[in-house]
Amino acid sequence: xxxxxxxxxxxxxxxxxxxxxxxxxxxxxxxxxxxxxxxxxxxxxxxxxxxxxxxxxxxxxxxxxxxxxxxxxxxxxxxxxxxxxxxxxxxxxxxxxxxxxxxxxxxxxxxxxxxxxxxxxxxxxxxxxxxxxxxxxxxxxxxxxxxxxxxxxxxxxxxxxxxxxxxxxxxxxxxxxxxxxxxxxxxxxxxxxxxxxxxxxxxxxxxxxxxxxxxxxxxxxxxxxxxxxxxxxxxxxxxxxxxxxxxxxxxxxxxxxxxxxxxxxxxxxxxxxxxxxxxxxxxxxxxxxxxxxxxxxxxxxxxxxxxxxxxxxxxxxxxxxxxxxxxxxxxxxxxxxxxxxxxxxxxxxxxxxxxxxxxxxxxxxxxxxxxxxxxxxxxxxxxxxxxxxxxxxxxxxxxxxxxxxxxxxxxxxxxxxxxxxxxxxxxxxxxxxxxxxxxxxxxxxxxxxxxxxxxxxxxxxxxxxxxxxxxxxxxxxxxxxxxxxxxxxxxxxxxxxx
Numbered sequence: 001x002x003x004x005x006x007x008x009x010x011x012x013x014x015x016x017x018x019x020x021x022x023x024x025x026x027x028x029x030x031x032x033x034x035x036x037x038x039x040x041x042x043x044x045x046x047x048x049x050x051x052x053x054x055x056x057x058x059x060x061x062x063x064x065x066x067x068x069x070x071x072x073x074x075x076x077x078x079x080x081x082x083x084x085x086x087x088x089x090x091x092x093x094x095x096x097x098x099x100x101x102x103x104x105x106x107x108x109x110x111x112x113x114x115x116x117x118x119x120x121x122x123x124x125x126x127x128x129x130x131x132x133x134x135x136x137x138x139x140x141x142x143x144x145x146x147x148x149x150x151x152x153x154x155x156x157x158x159x160x161x162x163x164x165x166x167x168x169x170x171x172x173x174x175x176x177x178x179x180x181x182x183x184x185x186x187x188x189x190x191x192x193x194x195x196x197x198x199x200x201x202x203x204x205x206x207x208x209x210x211x212x213x214x215x216x217x218x219x220x221x222x223x224x225x226x227x228x229x230x231x232x233x234x235x236x237x238x239x240x241x242x243x244x245x246x247x248x249x250x251x252x253x254x255x256x257x258x259x260x261x262x263x264x265x266x267x268x269x270x271x272x273x274x275x276x277x278x279x280x281x282x283x284x285x286x287x288x289x290x291x292x293x294x295x296x297x298x299x300x301x302x303x304x305x306x307x308x309x310x311x312x313x314x315x316x317x318x319x320x321x322x323x324x325x326x327x328x329x330x331x332x333x334x335x336x337x338x339x340x341x342x343x344x345x346x347x348x349x350x351x352x353x354x355x356x357x358x359x360x361x362x363x364x365x366x367x368x369x370x371x372x373x374x375x376x377x378x379x380x381x382x383x384x385x386x387x388x389x390x391x392x393x394x395x396x397x398x399x400x401x402x403x404x405x406x407x408x409x410x411x412x413x414x415x416x417x418x419x420x421x422x423x424x425x426x427x428x429x430x431x432x433x434x435x436x437x438x439x440x441x442x443x444x445x446x447x448x449x450x451x452x453x454x455x456x457x458x459x460x461x462x463x464x465x466x467x468x469x470x471x472x473x474x475x476x477x478x479x480x481x482x483x484x485x486x487x488x489x490x491x492x493x494x495x496x497x498x
Contacts, residue, residue: 040224040328043308048334052234054198055179055205058097066149067105071096072112073119073163073177078230081211081223088115088175090161094230095250096179098203099161101152103185108149113140119172121146122164123181124290125272125418125438127154127455130462130484133415136166136385137462153456154418155358155436156188157274158246158292160205166385166479170252170471171218174209176230178250187352188275192345194244194296200344201244202236204307205229206332208251221253221472226309226330235334238299242344243335244269245295245307249287252471254325255409255441257312258332259284260297260305267347270294273418273436275352280431286312288411288441290469293432296347299337307333315443320408355435359420360397360453368399373442373468373478374406382477383467388493390466390482394458400450404442410473412448413439415464416484419452439469460485461492 060069076093077084090096101107111121118141122134131138132148140146159181163172180203194200207230208223209216217223228234236243249256260266268280272292285293297305309330314321321327369390372379381389392398399422404410418436421429425446433440440448460483467479483491 039322040222040325040330042225043329043331046331047233048235048331050231050233050235052202052236052333053229053231055095055098055203055229057197058091058099065106066108067101068108068110069099070110070112071121072114073121074114076176078176079232080209080216080227081225082232083211083214085211086215088172088177090177090179094176095205096161096177098180098182098197100182100184103152103154103156103183106149106151108147111140111146111148113142113144113146115142117142118165119163119177120165121161123159123161125157125159126150126181127416127418129457130416130459130464133464134161135164135415135465139165152183154183155274155352155355156185157183157272158248158270158294159183160248160250160292162250164465166383167475170475173250173471174218174252175216176209178205178207180205180246180248182246191348191351193269193347194240194242194344200240200242202246203229203248204245204333205248205250206256208254222251222325222328226332228333235336238335238337238341240342240344241299242347243297243299245297247285247287247293247295249289249291251289253289254328255286255288255312255314256309256330257284257286258307258309261308262305264305267296268293268432269296269347269351271432271435272438273358275355276431276435277353277355278350279347280434282432284310285432286441288409288439288469289471290411290413290439291441297335298344299335299341301337301341302339303337305335306331307335314409315446316409317407317444320444324409352435356420358418358436359451362399362422362451364397365399365451366393366396368401371400371402371412371466373402373404373410373412376473376476376478378466378478378480381480383479383481386494387481388463388483388491389480391491392454392482392484394454394456394484394486397451397453400452402440402442402448402450403446404444407444409470410442410478411439411469412442412466413469414452414466416457417452417454419450422449422451424448454484458484458486458489460489463493
């Protein structure tokens with residue numbers, strides 16, 4: 001009897017061992033499959049058989065000294081993943097025209113929402129009154145219009161516009177609602193940089209939508225390929241020795257790390273808020289969603305170069321890196337030089353030495369605030385439309401200390417102001433951060449000290465936003481509000497007293 005029991009026990013143990021081994025193998029197999037499936041690599045696979053589409057410059061009129069643009073959000077269709085899918089765009093099927101204005105001009109945008117649902121238009125990177133900002137408080141119902149007006153009062157820069165409906169920003173941007181807004185000023189014009197739009201000065205809006213059942217898959221956080229200005233497999237004919245690329249990461253969640261396929265340098269001349277103090281020669285430029293950079297590429301007659309995105313350093317643990325696109329690679333845009341190229345002037349050694357002064361002087365700082373991003377909250381709180389998380393006094397210069405403590409990628413975008421990065425984890429930031437910024441990628445655990453001054457536009461009734469610009473995170477509540485008030489004034493938005 002004891003022998004039978006022992007024999008039965010032995011059989012049971014073997015069965016359990018085999019089951020456990022099978023389970024381990026199954027889990028390992030699923031893990032290996034997921035690990036491999038999460039990587040996207042299109043390097044060497046893109047045909048580059050379609051000429052790069054250049055978004056048209058938006059037509060405008062001048063009425064009573066004010067430059068007037070007209071924008072309509074509308075439904076359309078676009079080629080994505082080799083199939084025709086339903087998309088949204090401004091004044092067209094996908095993306096929108098490039099708005100362009102001069103510093104000092106008053107502008108007016110007559111916006112019509114022809115979509116089947118409400119949306120907004122946010123002027124990302126623009127210094128303007130909160131009621132004109134186009135955030136979630138300025139919703140435009142289907143079939144209705146909105147006409148914001150403001151004066152351009154900031155240096156030349158590559159900005160952009162996109163929707164900002166609370167909880168649905170990723171959906172609307174992924175469908176194609178975005179476009180560039182270029183600001184000009186005499187100081188930049190005097191430098192002689194490439195400036196012929198669409199010829200030696202190219203907008204490069206990089207997005208990664210995925211198609212699903214004839215529509216954009218708005219649930220896909222990262223697509224399996226990229227579009228440039230809505231073009232699949234784009235090439236650009238280059239007729240000048242020096243070409244300027246205005247890079248905009250218009251994707252919802254993906255971080256890019258741009259470089260040239262032959263290892264030749266990119267010369268970065270500008271960031272989010274305009275020109276750097278001086279040109280910065282680099283092998284690559286990392287851009288998270290919402291960030292911009294302007295780079296120069298010098299070409300030789302008859303040569304071909306490919307702009308790529310290689311695996312970006314996300315500053316996360318290896319699992320988070322892998323499952324956040326940190327191993328992905330893309331062929332983005334092919335540059336084809338003509339057999340004869342027009343000569344280009346020498347790039348100035350100085351661009352805008354006083355670039356950071358726009359953000360204020362650290363000696364004038366009146367307050368330091370801390371922001372910790374983790375999960376889907378900032379400082380432990382989620383977005384509340386009727387609540388002012390921070391109250392700022394008009395004219396004050398502040399330092400915002402921002403830290404990602406969540407163990408996954410996050411970014412930080414502030415509406416209305418451009419900031420100067422004082423330090424990254426106690427160290428002087430690299431030259432790519434020497435100019436003005438409005439969006440910054442946050443590596444895990446590092447502290448970013450941001451200097452900013454709140455000039456103009458006190459309004460106790462209407463807040464601005466700050467948030468993670470990974471749009472899924474923003475939609476899930478990773479956003480706060482701040483109100484700018486006059487000295488001694490209390491906000492009329494819920495929250496703590498000033």
